[in-house]
Amino acid sequence: AESDSQSGGGEAKPKVAYVTNGIASFWVIAEKGAMDGGKKFNADVNVLMPANGVEDQKRMCQDMLAQGIEGIAISPIDPDNQGDLLAEIAQHTKLITHDSDAPNSDRLCYIGVDNYTAGRMCGALVKEAMPEGGSVIIFVGRLGQANARLRRQGVIDELLDRDPDPTRYDEPGAGEIKGAKYSVLDTRTDGFDFGKAKANAQDAIAKYDDLGCMVGLFAYNPPLMLDAVREANKIGKIKIVAFDEEAASLQGIVDGDVYGTVVQNPYKYGYESVRVLAALARGDESVIPEGGFMDIPARQIRKDNVDEFWTELKRLTAVGLPAPAATDDEPVAEENGEEKTN
Amino acid sequence: MSESNTSPLLSVENVTKRFPGVTALNQVSLTLAEGEVLALIGENGAGKSTLMKILAGVQLPDEGQIRVAGVPVRLDSVQTAQANRIALIHQELNLSGNLDVGANIFLGREPIKRGLIDKKKIREDSVALLARVGLKVSPDTIVDALPIGQQQLVEIARALSVDARVLIMDEPTSSLSQHETERLLKVVKDLRSRGVSVIYISHRLGEVRELADRVTVFRDGANAGDLSRDEITHDRMVQLMVGRDISQFYARKPHQPGDVALQVSGLETPANLGHRLSFSVRAGEIVGISGLVGAGRTELLHVLFGVDAAVSGTISVDGQVVRLRSPGDAIQAGIALVPEDRKQQGIILEMAVRTNIGLPGLKQHQKTGGFLNRHQEGKDSAEMIARMRIRTPNERQVVQFLSGGNQQKVVLGKWLAMKPKVLLLDEPTRGIDIGAKQEIYALMEELAEQGVAILFVSSEMEEVIGMSDRTLVMHEGRITGELTRDELTEESIMQLATGNVGTPA
């Protein structure tokens, strides 16, 4: 856990923790946001990335509580079943959720967009990429964790024009899911084994010669899909729709090999979480958004807005840069990315 | 009871046992009367151990019938054998080295008190049993810490702890020296007087003559004849075992030893710190080392072969001081060792005869780039198989399937191929039959004549006296004396071996 201990103003620095649901480049960006938030709002931030799922998440949180942490922002891996842990946290300190919400817990607020909606936005991109319909295959690291299942369900429901229902679950084993225009052939998991992930993409290309579009739901999937499609010389023939802001994916969009990607705003998840926690720690409840929900919408990145998004992203995540001096009401990296900080 | 006078206590009828590649037993039979000591002898591979394993319920016969007190029995497990009160001391050590002596003695038959092992009883009974076999160690000693000889005594104590009607001893003295052997013979006689029947397997015909009421001889897995008490003579036994008589057993011719080949001065070995050993062996000389179990002989040879590092002192070969950091160095210096523990140190059981013989020479004969010299390997193994008369179907046979004697010849062969200046032999005839023994003695003589300096450790006094020009006697890590050929007698050796220095040496 990097601990940012540059002396801030005279007043005591609240100790807050930002807990992710795993280790990923996505979270490295969020970490940067959290750290910058820490500098900006004079808080001592611990960013924790559990390598081992719910177990590590529980252990890390408990260890934080033991250290009298003054606030925890967590992305629960399994909101439905981690009730005990969330209750334990809420009981000892200020709890907020980010990236993935736990509505039934005592969390003070949720920062982010829910993955189901993001999934539907991803599905929308697929529709744009294949206006006249076609077959789709989905790649994902694990279906074990909620965000993955929700994203996938979002994509499927969007493609089949079902009405929103995050609780729906089409079992992956059930085979092809047919809709009017679009059909989801299969969902392949790789358990974070990149070799398997690439093999999955290659096998899909080999198996379905009428394959219309590949959707990669974890940051590392699209680049590997892209590799496979390139090697098979099927660029253009097979559309690629990505998730998250892996450099290779963005480059693919620039090159026109990837149709688009859905990006959440990890930097802002981190930044805002710390802002809220720091304020709460200082007893300022006003930062809690009404409805306990701070919407940081996901965005669809296409060829037209990729460059400007990417430059902004690079700026934010550049190492060693001074923290962008964003003011509380005008945080960095607005959706349209125009806001220049300070 | 009435039955047992009509029929023998134990009878084996036409038993046959086959293994992949060999027929170990072919229609063999034997009988054992109550309170009788039956000696079972035969060359290596004759099938003695196999039959005993069958009697102990370790292996099942392919054909044949076994009766206990006239009643046909099927000994399909160690338990059934024990139920018939048959106990076996295996030829190979069978102890769990991680457990203490007491635990090993009562393994599988632990006394139980309130569901738990009665350790107190085990300790008490063990002390008594150890006393009977004359082993002065505590029952709590971990077996790993004992040298082989003492472990053998633990095996014997274990066999005694079974209240057996039939006690089988498969070469119990092979790793014992004179002293322990004599004690064991007393134990056996004592058992006989208590009406226990004993089957006694040994290649040491002296013991057999002293002990046996009757002798049964196997040859090539078949009965080769029986000898009653008064027929038991060395020559008759050899006759039946080998099928020819072996004249002039120890083929020693007096000859002029050459210059000093091996010079040891002030040598201190790790297992026996504080004792400095000095002696020399001339080219063409055969020097024996005698002593009791654990006297430090193996330890000494290990240091001379670079297995263990010397703590202090110097070793020189042909006048050149050599530093022996590893067996490799020793081989470089022209030293070879035929180790005490054949299966662990001498050969690689799963590999072919040819491969085993070739192993030490690989480096010397390698082709450029470290490639194997298959031609040389084949030449050496062929030569050695012929010269040692190793009984094997072909050079590709896996050593595992050779009898003890032939395995030992393979070990000798692999070293002779290296043409050593100094040959160290540790118990070279342990567990080896009379025929093979004589061949090995003849070989030692031949090598001596060729000017090889031979230093050989043996616990068999007969052969020390028979083979050596000079004998060093060791006791608890020290050399307590040196005896020339005409001073050599069992008495003079025992004197020094038990530490009574002061006799003329």
Added chain:
Amino acid sequence: MKKNLGILSILLVVFMATAFGSDSFFTPYNLFNLVERSSLYGIIGIGVAFVIITSGIDLSIGSLIGLVAVVFPYIVVDRQLSLGMGLLTILGLSLVVGIVHGLLITKLKLQPFVVTLCGLMIYRGLARWLVSDRTMGYGNESFASLKVLVGNVSQLPGCASLPGAKHVPVAFLILVSLGIVAAVFLNKTIYGRYLLALGRNEQAARFSGINTTKMIVLAYVICSLISGLGGLLFALDYGSIQPDSFGNFYELYAIAAAVLGGCSLRGGEGSVFGIILGAALMRLLMNSISMLGIDDQLEPTVIGFVILIGVVVDQLVKRIAAHRRAVLQARQASS
């Protein structure tokens, strides 16, 4: 006891260092968590020790834990069967797994490493397939009665009033009782002795009339049953089960604990107390790392190093002891 001095001292050093370096370490809350985690891992450590003692190994523990953790709620919630039915199923499951491992190893003479490596893959796949990767939860009220197993002692019937009961995890009680039973079994009963004997020299044991086949199968059954129990406890504690990852690498933690605790993978050696220390040490290290704010990416490295140091120290201690013995002998001899 004596042979565990090495690890015991390491444990104490780390404990002291952390208590000194962080004032949040030596608090009832943190200690409770630490003891509970150590207990859970200690339990599976004891399980695997039984097969290690027979000079075997079990790589399938983690997957079996995952499978059990998935099957239980599958039976109780998805299939709507009773809690007892669920418990019976996972009991039977662990039992069968253990027997199959044991028979493949004894009857077909397959190598334990290979058999259980296949187990590692097979059970993981079954767990994922059974619920098609859906996350399983223990939120359902039918599990409430079992939750006490991962609570504190004061929640046990009739223990509410015991002093300090709130600060003792029930898992710790389970560990202690299991540990005592295991220690007695290993050191005081003939079966334990048989395991130790055959672990070092199976033939010798067989020639002594011990039914080594039966004993080895028994060892694998014990290991699987304890793993099953562990799976249940872990599942209740974490409440949320990812079929594809739950329990990953736990076999390595268990084996590491056993090795740290003085089990030799060559068989025939093992101290229950040592194993518990081994498990505790690893959990303590993880806790210390977060307490002292050490880069948590380094966590595996630190643990790996400490285990290595543990075994090295152990090795050196043994050697020095042996050397001293030799010198002693020499003195006696010369005097």
Added chain:
Amino acid sequence: MKKNLGILSILLVVFMATAFGSDSFFTPYNLFNLVERSSLYGIIGIGVAFVIITSGIDLSIGSLIGLVAVVFPYIVVDRQLSLGMGLLTILGLSLVVGIVHGLLITKLKLQPFVVTLCGLMIYRGLARWLVSDRTMGYGNESFASLKVLVGNVSQLPGCASLPGAKHVPVAFLILVSLGIVAAVFLNKTIYGRYLLALGRNEQAARFSGINTTKMIVLAYVICSLISGLGGLLFALDYGSIQPDSFGNFYELYAIAAAVLGGCSLRGGEGSVFGIILGAALMRLLMNSISMLGIDDQLEPTVIGFVILIGVVVDQLVKRIAAHRRAVLQARQASS
């Protein structure tokens, strides 16, 4: 060759079945991928075989692969050093790792399982710490020159015009050459003979004048070097590296391949050809599962089962052969 018949036949059966069941299987494109994957895993299988032959084991392969894959771009991109410098670094790294493993095992007499288990943790932590869990990429143009290693033969200088070159992965060439070298080393040089001998009986080997220490260290060095090479190839092929998971479980794949290929974990046995078949079989199975549209979740189960069947068949074949010899013997005897 003969001893690999069992696995060879399984391989063929699965191959036929898949070719029959899916018309997209037997296509140049799919076969190319299949061969490339098999080659990559075959390479690390050959590496681990060297330590398995000495009756050792190496559990750290996966972590070492991860570390190498992270260090290389770290040197070249983050540190801005030359490609050669990067290659030199990972070469040195693998070398040191191998030597350390070897020395700990020979000099300190630690158990290979334990030493390399610690390695598994230590290297993983280092990889994560070095780049603080950042995903590393091989997109940088400086790697372009190396990419041919994971391309097809036609991209090799001067091979463009070779017939069918486009359908042969370069990785396969690497595997074949490595395989030939390894086979020659094991079966035709004295060092190979030394390894096989000490794998059977180290003491006897030492008593025959073989410097067993040096040979064992050599085996671990070879294994680590090949793992390092594998790490580089895997990294180039996948292009993007997640420090905490890249290479996880690869050691088990490698060991499984070696075991399937007829290596005994008891040491002294091993056929390079068999190992390659073993690696190929596992990749083939995964490919078949997607081609035949078998439930993704069941994949580990299927692989586990097939490995188990493979070793069981192997075992039974051996037994039957032995039995037949005995019967034959009997007939000769009676006649």
